[in-house]
Amino acid sequence: MPRNILFEIGLEEVPARFLRSAMDQLKDKTQKWLEASRIGFTEVTAYATPRRLAVIIHEAQDRQSDMSEEVKGPSKKIALDDQGAWSKAALGFARSQGVDPDSFTFKELGGVEYIYVTKNSIGVETAELLPEGLLGILTSMTFPKNMKWGTHEFKFVRPIKWMAALYGSDIIELEITGVKAGNTTRGHRFLGKEAVISEASQYIDVLRAEHVIVDVEERKQMITEQIEALADEKGWNIAVKEDLLEEVLFLVETPTVLYGSFDPSFLNIPQDVLITSMREHQRYFPVLDQEGSLLPYFVTVRSGDSRSLDVIAKGNEKVLRARLSDAKFFYEEDQKLNIKDALSKLESIVFHEELGTIGDKVRRIRRIADQLASRLSLTADSCDQVSRAADICKFDLVTQMVYEFPELQGVMGEDYARKAGEQEAVAKAVFQHYQPRFAGDQAPASMIGAVVSIADKMDTIAGCFSIGIIPTGSQDPYALRRQAQGIVQIVLEHKLSLSLSEVFDIALAVHAERHDLKRSEKEILKDLTDFFGLRVKKLLSEDQRYDVVDAVISAGFDGVVSAVSRGQALMTEVQENSSFKSTVESFNRVSNLAAKAGKFAVNPELFAETQESELYEAWQSVREQYLDAIQQSDGEAALKLLGGLEKPITGFFDHVMVMAEDEAVKTNRLALLSGIDSDVKQFADFTKLVW
Incomplete structure (x- = not known):
């Protein structure tokens, strides 16, 4: 039972x-x-x-359930000797299985007969x-x-x-x-x-x-319902961050929600500082008004019942008061430090023993950012803002507030830069250059922040790769995968006309100016290309089939925006157009024969069949528009233009013998197919699609 x-x-x-x-x-x-x-x-x-x-x-x-298992032994040829008796091999097999040879049966497998034994075991x-x-x-x-x-x-x-x-x-x-x-x-x-x-x-x-709610989901529901009831009662917006709720969930056995208050004078400190202090140090949920401004209250969860909640609240208030007093002191002290003095202190903080100090890193970021801004043809004012933001992007690392709360790097930089009289675009870029900080985070909203962010992340990646620090397996101490994914995200969200290879070249050139590269530039570039290829592939795989991703990646991913656009267009066509398979088959027929072509130019005068001319003219009529669509990252338009070649390709193969006896005619026909195939493969390698 x-x-x-x-x-x-x-x-x-x-x-x-x-x-x-x-x-x-x-x-x-x-x-x-x-x-x-x-x-x-x-x-x-x-x-x-x-x-x-x-x-x-x-x-x-x-x-246990009873088990019947059939075990295969040696072949019949090996199991029987010349006299038809069991061989040593067969007897050994019987002993190993704990059975009598008389229980053997013969079965054929792959044209060969083998001995089998059926073993039955009664469940324990x-x-x-x-x-x-x-x-x-x-x-x-x-x-x-x-x-x-x-x-x-x-x-x-x-x-x-x-x-x-x-x-x-x-x-x-x-x-x-x-x-x-x-x-x-x-x-x-x-x-x-x-x-x-x-x-x-x-x-x-x-x-x-015994006052233990052992079911995790029940505890979570209790906490959530109590917080919602408190919010409704007070008219509050209680900011429940999922990772903090998860942590609190496993800190209590019987959850009871309570609230406390703090001195409103602390609200003069930036809101992010107060929220970070409450969340990270005290595991409190901050309380906001309906407009999102912080109120002088906090919510916490007790592991116990509702008795003496006022006493518990007062104890929490006392602890929080000390925390916020420290934060206020640090904040006020930081106001006395000017940016120039802060930057000089970066010269004594080591970034990496082979890559220099944070000061060295900042100078590299400035050089990379300036070249990226020029490459993107930003205005003169924007270029100046990029330069200034790059110069001061790390100055808040030496402040007391960031020392106490490292997660506020960039947040305090923006606030202090604004108070120091920096331009608004520059102050915002100091915060934004850290974005995206984690998976699912936003990319920098401004172009100034985006450029400095790419420069910072690419400097770290290029520097680490140049001295042989490359992520392997789960080891990635410098979070290079996350930073590479961040660069890909920024390029895509801002639709930057910037190839990854250009970013690699700029960053490596700057590193070569500042220190000797331990590895050859060719090796580093190959590793960078492979590394970023995996990031782009991961991005495409979020909403595209594996074979579509492989087809697009094979055509190149140097232009991230183009690769994503081509992937989306191809995925849509594969899913929604039932006749697209015949289009792909026509491209693959071209590809199969194009592999046999040498490097020859097409000579229209050698065309002997009408269908040759028709295919050549169809190709030439769309080629310029098609390549321009690829260049402009318009995958949908490019694929539509390619689709127009299906009919002339089919007509060509129906009426033209490619491998003609006349060597010049054959070579010319192969050259025609090779040219078309070369252009098609700028969109995708259609041979990788699986039907």
Whole structure:
């Protein structure tokens, strides 16, 4: 009869950032063990709080399913000797499988007969498998950081304090680090007590009675509903950031939302500073009015009930007051530092021992940014703003505020630059040049910020590649993948007429001026091209089929805007135009024969058939417009012009013998196909499409 299985691992408080993945890992390992052990079940549910990881297996079968397995042995030729008796190979196979040779059968496979044996095994009772199985699941779990405790050699995320393991109502006997599994669990550290779980299915209710909400989604719903109710009551807009909600979710066992206030005089500090201090240091949710301006209140979540909330609020207010007082002091002190003095301090901060100081980096950013601005034909005023923004983009790194809150780099730079009298476009660019900071973040809104951002990111990437620092596997200490993805995003969103190879060349030339390149420029350029190719491919793959992406990438991705436009146009055509397959087939026929062509120019005077002339004229009539559409990143127009060649290509192959006996005619026909193929492949390599 099916029974539920409970396995709870009680721990010292686990860091919140580890718990979601640990819970998912426990569930995944449990499911895989059940499947490998041939134990039927309906569902596996995982739970987690700061002090426990748990899993419930619903309706587990009481024994393994029986197994019948057919095993292939040596071929009949090897299995029988000249007298027709079993050979040593056959007898050895029988011993290895634990069967009598008389049970052998012969079956043909691939024209050869082999001996087979059928092995039947009766399923073992689930109760017998659980102790070893659950212990194996526990010991196979991995974490970013592990601990050892006492004299035990075993390592785990935190010391194990208790275990509850039940098969229905029966205790599963297992032990690790001196802790034996039982049928008791522990409630909330202060509000609850030890409690007996009489049956696995009662686990959630038993803990709820001891002030522990073990179901993660239930806790999340409680927090969300309480925050929404408070917001409605007060008319507030409580800014709930998903990553902070996730962290708070794993800091509490029974969530109760409360609010507190702080001195309104602190609102004279920039809003981002206050919000960062509340979120990052105190795990508070900031409170805004309906226009998005910060109010002198905060919301937090207590791990406990609603008793004495006023006392808890006052304690939190006292701690926050100290935090905000520090922030106010740092902010006021930073006003005394002028930008020129701040820039001089960058000369003593090492960026990388082989790439110099932050001051050296800033000078490289300025050189790269100036050349990019010139290449993009920005106005004289915009070029001056790019230069100034590049010069001061890192000055806030030496401020006390950024030292205390590193995540405010750029935010404080913009504020301080504005207060120092810098142009608005320059001040904004100081903040924007860090964008996009992470996946899903915005690209710089202004062209000034976009240019400086590309220069900064490309300087870091080119510098690292020039000294042999190239991301491999999961290793990427300088976040080069994220920065390359950022460059691709900026080029695309601003539709910059800027090729990646131009950006590479500019950055490498600037680095070559400033320090010796440890690797050859050719090697670096190849690695950069491959590296950025993967970023563009990732971008295209977000909404396009793999074969469409491969076809477009094969035609080139140096122009990111063009590659994306071509990919979108091709994906639309593949999905929505059922007749497009015949168009592609015509291009592929051209490509197959073009591979046999040498380097010869087309001579129209050698055309012997009408269809040759018609194809040549059709190609020439659209060629200039087509190449211009490619240049202008108008993939839809380019593909439409190419589609007009299908009919003359089909007519050509229906009436013209390409491999003519006359060598000059044959060469001319191949040259015609080669020219068309060369142009077509500027859009995509259609041979890579899969139908």
